[in-house]
Amino acid sequence: MWWLAVPVVIGVGKLIYEVMTDESAAQPTPVPDTALVNNLRALRELTRKPDPRRVAFLGQPGAGKSTIVSKLSNGRARPAPVIGVNTDATNWAKYTGVDLLCRWERREAADVPGYDTSAHPVSAFVQHFPFENFGKICLVVHGKVHAADVAIYEAIRRHGIAPIVVRSRAESVDAPDRETVRNDLCRQFSGLAPSSVVFVSSRTGEGIKELRGRL
Ligand SMILES: Nc1nc2c(ncn2[C@@H]2O[C@H](COP(=O)(O)OP(=O)(O)OP(=O)(O)O)[C@@H](O)[C@H]2O)c(=O)[nH]1
């Protein structure tokens, strides 16, 4: 008679599995309260009062965000952006109370640490970054577009903001290849207008003036 219990056990197991997978599909796994999450909450507080001149720079580690902020401000952004070849040159994951915004003239900018590392997982930014508190958002990419870039792009769009996609290290993209790169970006970032792509080279200075004019 023991075999009569087999279908019951399988049925109960299936039910438990379905309930558990349904729940995890419906809700993203909450990101634990790390220093990074607490810094992102602090950023939300700091930016609560709307300011159209507030801009955020997001992108992979080493994409060139800090260099762009430095060039845009002609070196006047304070605190000065940390430029480095190492990943996590800008780090919000070690301590709370770090500088989250820098300023020059009447502009305020968040030079955000590169996402998609173990210290700065992209899920923390998707769930906690206060996208809606920024007048403009630049998504800085160089080379290959990763799934994390698409996740951030979509999070920005969900908040009703059309990001400016900045293709950094433009000096390495020859003029005849520009349209191909632009079209590739528009294909990978659904809904991105070709006019929202700006080629910038912090090495040659190309595109800095154009980007400044868009912010
Ligand atoms: N050739 C070239 N190098 C660049 C350009 N922009 C930045 N770099 C170099 O790339 C490296 C990383 O630049 P950062 O500005 O620190 O990059 P980031 O995106 O702020 O990096 P994280 O803060 O770690 O996320 C530095 O060595 C820069 O000198 C560029 O347009 N061309």
Ligand SMILES: [Mg+2]
């Ligand atoms: Mg940086």
